[in-house]
Amino acid sequence: MADNKTKEKEPLFSKKNLGLVKDPLADNNPITVQVLGICSALAITAELKAAIIMALSVTFVTAMGNVVISLMRNIIPNSIRIITQLVVAATLVIIVDLTLKAYVPDLAKKLSVFVGLIITNCIIMGRFEAFALGNGPWKSFLDGIGNGLGYGIILVIVGFFRELLGSGKLFGFEVLGNPVDKTGLYALGYHNNGFMLLAPMALITLGLIIGFQRSRNKSLIEETH
Amino acid sequence: MSLKQNLHNLKLKYQGTKMEQTFNALHTFLYMPNNTTHSGAHVRDAADLKRVMNTVIMAMVPVLIFGMFNAGYQYNGQINGFENLAFLSWDNFVVGLEKILPLLIVSYGVGLGIEFIFATVKKHEVEEGYLVTGMLVPLVVPIDLPLWMLAVAVAFGVIIGKELFGGTGMNVLNPALTIRAFLFFNWAAFMSGDKIWVHGAIDGIKKANGVDAISGETVLGTLAANKHVGYSAYDMFMGFIPGSVGETSTFLILLGAAWLLFAGIGSARIMISAVIGALVMGLIFNGIVDAGVITESSKFYSLMHFPFWQHLLIGGIAFGIVFMATDPVTASQTNTGKIIYGFLIGLFSILIRVFNPAYPEGVMMAILLMNVFAPTIDHYVVQANVKRRMKRLKLKTA
Numbered sequence A: 001m002a003d004n005k006t007k008e009k010e011p012l013f014s015k016k017n018l019g020l021v022k023d024p025l026a027d028n029n030p031i032t033v034q035v036l037g038i039c040s041a042l043a044i045t046a047e048l049k050a051a052i053i054m055a056l057s058v059t060f061v062t063a064m065g066n067v068v069i070s071l072m073r074n075i076i077p078n079s080i081r082i083i084t085q086l087v088v089a090a091t092l093v094i095i096v097d098l099t100l101k102a103y104v105p106d107l108a109k110k111l112s113v114f115v116g117l118i119i120t121n122c123i124i125m126g127r128f129e130a131f132a133l134g135n136g137p138w139k140s141f142l143d144g145i146g147n148g149l150g151y152g153i154i155l156v157i158v159g160f161f162r163e164l165l166g167s168g169k170l171f172g173f174e175v176l177g178n179p180v181d182k183t184g185l186y187a188l189g190y191h192n193n194g195f196m197l198l199a200p201m202a203l204i205t206l207g208l209i210i211g212f213q214r215s216r217n218k219s220l221i222e223e224t225h
Numbered sequence B: 001m002s003l004k005q006n007l008h009n010l011k012l013k014y015q016g017t018k019m020e021q022t023f024n025a026l027h028t029f030l031y032m033p034n035n036t037t038h039s040g041a042h043v044r045d046a047a048d049l050k051r052v053m054n055t056v057i058m059a060m061v062p063v064l065i066f067g068m069f070n071a072g073y074q075y076n077g078q079i080n081g082f083e084n085l086a087f088l089s090w091d092n093f094v095v096g097l098e099k100i101l102p103l104l105i106v107s108y109g110v111g112l113g114i115e116f117i118f119a120t121v122k123k124h125e126v127e128e129g130y131l132v133t134g135m136l137v138p139l140v141v142p143i144d145l146p147l148w149m150l151a152v153a154v155a156f157g158v159i160i161g162k163e164l165f166g167g168t169g170m171n172v173l174n175p176a177l178t179i180r181a182f183l184f185f186n187w188a189a190f191m192s193g194d195k196i197w198v199h200g201a202i203d204g205i206k207k208a209n210g211v212d213a214i215s216g217e218t219v220l221g222t223l224a225a226n227k228h229v230g231y232s233a234y235d236m237f238m239g240f241i242p243g244s245v246g247e248t249s250t251f252l253i254l255l256g257a258a259w260l261l262f263a264g265i266g267s268a269r270i271m272i273s274a275v276i277g278a279l280v281m282g283l284i285f286n287g288i289v290d291a292g293v294i295t296e297s298s299k300f301y302s303l304m305h306f307p308f309w310q311h312l313l314i315g316g317i318a319f320g321i322v323f324m325a326t327d328p329v330t331a332s333q334t335n336t337g338k339i340i341y342g343f344l345i346g347l348f349s350i351l352i353r354v355f356n357p358a359y360p361e362g363v364m365m366a367i368l369l370m371n372v373f374a375p376t377i378d379h380y381v382v383q384a385n386v387k388r389r390m391k392r393l394k395l396k397t398a
Helices: A002-009 A015-025 A038-043 A048-072 A078-103 A105-111 A113-120 A122-130 A137-167 A184-188 A199-216 B003-013 B020-030 B049-080 B090-122 B130-140 B147-159 B175-186 B219-224 B233-238 B250-262 B268-290 B301-305 B308-312 B317-324 B335-355 B362-397
Strands: none
Touching: A015 A137, A038 A113, A038 A137, A038 A199, A048 A078, A048 A105, A048 A113, A048 A122, A048 A137, A078 A105, A078 A113, A078 A122, A105 A113, A113 A122, A122 A137, A137 A199, B003 B020, B020 B090, B049 B090, B049 B130, B049 B250, B049 B317, B090 B130, B090 B147, B130 B147, B130 B175, B130 B317, B147 B175, B175 B362, B219 B301, B233 B250, B250 B268, B250 B317, B268 B301, B268 B308, B268 B317, B268 B335, B301 B335, B308 B317, B317 B335, B317 B362, B335 B362
């Protein structure tokens, strides 16, 4: 394969390879630019901790799944590739699910079905289909890491605002004071914004992030018809 | 020098600078703009947007003044007894004024502040839409609402609900209701329940025997809790009941409606069809009770049994229908569409009111829901018209 020759010459962390990790973090972010994986971004971002666990789980599944699919890319018959991808994603998700249940059962309960639903996360199938099927394992691995983290970084930003404004906490610590004892900000008459804990505000927060990013980088703005 | 001349001079002085929009807005708020149209249509109605907005505000002033009296009446009455209390007394008015004026100031200050900033940054004329919204907001919130909450909600409503869609005339949802919905979902404890609708109830002032001196419960709350309503239909019609500032007096709201219709601003189609929608839904519920399907043991009994026409006297439904459903921007534009839109608002208001006692005011959600559907209704009305005319054309040519 012609592809192989160039790859041998290429250093492991060439500029191009690093780009695979960096691009999805900003200019090609799976959530804010490609607008994939929105559902889980709305569902589990009420708490920062849950958002981070979710981000790590998705990163694990995209990275490992990309490697597996990439290794098998020449033997998967074209007609059943979607099913193969689903099986790989499902296997990895079950590994993640069981691991979470074993080591952090409380959080696993909070994430509930959403860990299982990683299987249906559009980002994962998208990366398998669009990248891993046509690239080597190392590149696919980097791409998976990049997209997983790109997804994660948005989750963390949304989760930060939702937990801080919605329940006055960060990682469960009461950074704004205690609402019952009326300490900190609450002594001044502050009250938590219950709306932030509901999905509509997650969507609006996400929309504001998307708008902010596009105002910084005009090339991301789609042409209007 | 007259005020007009002063404003005009200021306007000329700041022309071409950053503050141009601000002074232009101040000038045209009070006087007709003196520039003429250079191209396009030359026939202009003197009733421009500012005049329209001012007319709507005029319709709301009686409700506002009454609300101030009523706020004090409910407060003083619950503390000292209603027996010897005159409604139109200075004592009552002062209590209301003290609580409602700050709400008005915050609402207008924050909202217009944002409008002016947006106009200056985006270099367009200051849009007048907020004049009405700023008046509506204090009329539909509980009297003891903390001012900072109102400020946050107004900022949210104006920026996210209106400016992001392109400003006045482009918003999908009614801004005043967006603000109220934001408040409701954000700080539910301050926006619903039996402790908020009369001034002082939330502070929990106690009588000597330890009972709460003030109950902030509305008629709707009483009904939702399946209790007996102690107010006569006359009281409910005139508005001597607890509730938000603007919503209680159906009589003065009707007066406002008459003024809006006389000025040709409010849509009679929307108002009438919404009233019919509410009556129909009320009749259906009354019928269900009469048929014996719902008995007194049901938690919906009181609300369903409540005489259908009295549903229009309580809660915010009259206020919503007259001042919010008729918002020309967010309502349906076609005549048939307006009838469907209004009818469904009335229908849904009562439906939500009855079946969601934890959420006693249905009219807010009903109007927001129909705001979203208004363009769809218009689309189908227009399509139906196109089809009808196509058919006629075919018949003629055939």
